Amino acid sequence: MSLLKKNISASLVGNGWNALMALVFVPLYIKFMGVEAYGLVGIYASLQILSGLLDMGVSGTLNREMARLSVLPGREQEMRNLVRSLEIIYWGLALVIGIAVIAISPLIAHHWVRADQLSATTIEQAVLIIGFTLMLQWPLSFYASGLMGLQRQIILNVVTVIISTLRGVGAVAVLWLISPTIQAFFLWQMVVSAIHTFLMVTIFWRKLPKSESRPVFQKQLIKGIWKFAAGTGAITIMSIILTQMDKVILSKMLSLEMFGYYTLAGIIAMSPLRFSWPVFSGIFPRFTQLAALNDQQKLKELYHKGCQFMAVLILPFAVVVAFFSNEIILLWSQSQITAEKTHLLVSILICGTALNVLMHLPHAMQLAFGWTKLLFYKNLLAVVLLVPLIIYMTTRYGAIGAAIVWLLFDVGSVLFEIPIMHRRLLPEEKWHWYLQDVLIPLGTALLIAGLGRLFMGDAMTQFMAVIYLIIVSALTLGITAITTSATRSWVFERLRENRIFKC
Numbered sequence: 001m002s003l004l005k006k007n008i009s010a011s012l013v014g015n016g017w018n019a020l021m022a023l024v025f026v027p028l029y030i031k032f033m034g035v036e037a038y039g040l041v042g043i044y045a046s047l048q049i050l051s052g053l054l055d056m057g058v059s060g061t062l063n064r065e066m067a068r069l070s071v072l073p074g075r076e077q078e079m080r081n082l083v084r085s086l087e088i089i090y091w092g093l094a095l096v097i098g099i100a101v102i103a104i105s106p107l108i109a110h111h112w113v114r115a116d117q118l119s120a121t122t123i124e125q126a127v128l129i130i131g132f133t134l135m136l137q138w139p140l141s142f143y144a145s146g147l148m149g150l151q152r153q154i155i156l157n158v159v160t161v162i163i164s165t166l167r168g169v170g171a172v173a174v175l176w177l178i179s180p181t182i183q184a185f186f187l188w189q190m191v192v193s194a195i196h197t198f199l200m201v202t203i204f205w206r207k208l209p210k211s212e213s214r215p216v217f218q219k220q221l222i223k224g225i226w227k228f229a230a231g232t233g234a235i236t237i238m239s240i241i242l243t244q245m246d247k248v249i250l251s252k253m254l255s256l257e258m259f260g261y262y263t264l265a266g267i268i269a270m271s272p273l274r275f276s277w278p279v280f281s282g283i284f285p286r287f288t289q290l291a292a293l294n295d296q297q298k299l300k301e302l303y304h305k306g307c308q309f310m311a312v313l314i315l316p317f318a319v320v321v322a323f324f325s326n327e328i329i330l331l332w333s334q335s336q337i338t339a340e341k342t343h344l345l346v347s348i349l350i351c352g353t354a355l356n357v358l359m360h361l362p363h364a365m366q367l368a369f370g371w372t373k374l375l376f377y378k379n380l381l382a383v384v385l386l387v388p389l390i391i392y393m394t395t396r397y398g399a400i401g402a403a404i405v406w407l408l409f410d411v412g413s414v415l416f417e418i419p420i421m422h423r424r425l426l427p428e429e430k431w432h433w434y435l436q437d438v439l440i441p442l443g444t445a446l447l448i449a450g451l452g453r454l455f456m457g458d459a460m461t462q463f464m465a466v467i468y469l470i471i472v473s474a475l476t477l478g479i480t481a482i483t484t485s486a487t488r489s490w491v492f493e494r495l496r497e498n499r500i501f502k503c
Contacts, residue, residue, distance in 0.1 A: 006154060011278025014157025019274040021168040026267060027333050029185070032175040035264075035338075036117050037182040039256040042263030043113070044130050044186070046247040049240055051097045051138055058086050059145035064367070066149025067285035068292055076209035083146060083208065084215035085222055090142045098135025102128055115256045122182065129186040137193035143200035148281045152207050159199055167192045238379030242409070245383070246390055246402040253394050258341075262399045265342040268321065268329070269349030272314045276357040279310050280364055287368035299365075300426055306361050307437035308486035316476040318354035319445040320469070322347045323453040327465055348403040355410035358438055362421055369425060378417055382409055414438075436485060444483045448476040 030038050065082060069075040109124035147156045167189065174188045175181075247266075251259050283306045290299045321328060326343040330336065366375060386405055393401025422430035452472035460468065481487040 010154040010157045014160035015274040015278050017161045018164040019271050021164040025168040028172050032180040035260040036257045039260035054093045059141045063145040063149040067288045077211040080215035081218045082221045085217045094138045098131050101131035113256050126182045133190040143204040146204050163196045261341045265345035268346050280360045284364040291368040305486045308484050311441040312481050312487045314357045315441050315445045316480045318350050319449045320473050321350050323449050352407035352410040441480050441484045444480045
């Protein structure tokens with residue numbers, strides 16, 4: 001198995017396990033703490049992502065530079081010096097983030113969230129703990145990006161599996177055996193974050209190429225990468241604002257309870273991102289290397305294979321969840337009220353997420369060539385247009401309105417960004433992307449899952465509903481894979497290797 005396939009497989013396992021841990025334990029969190037307290041978990045997630053505004057492209061730049069320098073001889077000392085230079089900056093920013101969240105905890109508790117059951121004191125204490133947790137957790141993206149640039153996804157995901165298990169199982173144990181409070185929940189998150197960061201620092205430095213001298217801070221190395229870092233940082237800032245502005249707006253406009261339901265729907269709807277990120281993180285360093293070597297033919301082949309694999313990985317899952325959201329949430333949460341309040345949100349949000357995921361490898365291609373302007377200006381335009389639209393739609397239609405805005409943005413990205421990108425990069429491949437990489441797997445998934453929805457009976461027991469959903473999901477995934485050229489070739493190659501067709 002090639003290194004690229006090993007890295008993608010390892011990342012799929014790690015992120016899949018991480019997603020499983022999140023989905024399995026959420027109903028238990030709500031059972032112990034209540035849905036209103038779980039709304040604070042949504043605020044924690046938003047603060048965690050919003051803190052990425054201070055990343056300023058550093059982690060993405062580290063990923064690219066580790067991949068680029070790793071194929072150039074004699075750059076070991078430069079790599080270590082670059083890491084040390086960026087690391088000092090990153091830890092300084094982590095301290096700023098923690099202090100900032102701690103400072104605004106009274107504002108959030110007393111003037112932002114609308115709670116009915118939780119006291120302002122409880123909320124303030126929870127946000128205070130969140131500040132310390134973010135301070136410890138924020139550097140993780142730096143070291144993870146560095147390991148991905150070195151193509152060390154296997155060890156990265158071994159740590160991910162261990163930590164996500166510890167985080168989920170430990171949180172349930174703390175809530176069950178010690179204290180069923182939001183403060184206890186976040187204290188455990190803080191402890192696990194400290195352990196996780198310590199492990200990542202240790203592993204990353206050990207995996208860096210050895211050199212004769214100690215790593216030192218070098219200002220000139222930062223000057224050499226600042227343009228790409230600035231472009232990547234601008235894209236990151238716009239992307240974070242774009243993806244989090246609905247949560248920020250809704251956390252103010254909705255009750256904390258309803259925001260908890262929106263957070264719950266978002267966890268399910270955003271789960272495809274956990275499976276797309278391994279493909280992106282595995283292929284992006286290879287894109288960067290091929291771009292540096294100017295190997296257009298291999299770039300084209302990897303681009304289409306990657307996009308088709310991404311489509312087969314994500315679209316069947318997203319379509320099945322969109323069609324069967326009510327049944328899935330009911331089986332998962334065992335709560336009719338939760339299913340009623342979240343299923344339509346899940347259906348709309350997961351459609352937007354699926355379209356967003358389809359754009360990940362086109363984005364990776366742009367970043368591999370150091371082209372950041374298109375992504376930046378697209379996101380800037382979207383922020384200007386969508387912020388007032390979200391406020392208007394939320395005022396008129398509540399959380400559903402905000403979800404619709406998210407879907408419209410992702411439809412626009414697919415329709416307008418791809419043609420602009422392919423005028424400059426791989427100019428002959430636009431229609432191949434639309435037809436072979438997207439429309440064929442999407443149409444197949446819609447057809448099979450749609451037929452499954454049509455023939456599903458109304459009076460199924462829970463056991464029969466689970467069996468039926470498994471069958472529909474398997475058929476949707478299998479037939480979509482067979483009708484998509486890249487995955488079809490891969491399946492037939494595996495069958496030949498195992499001598500399935502031997503007479």
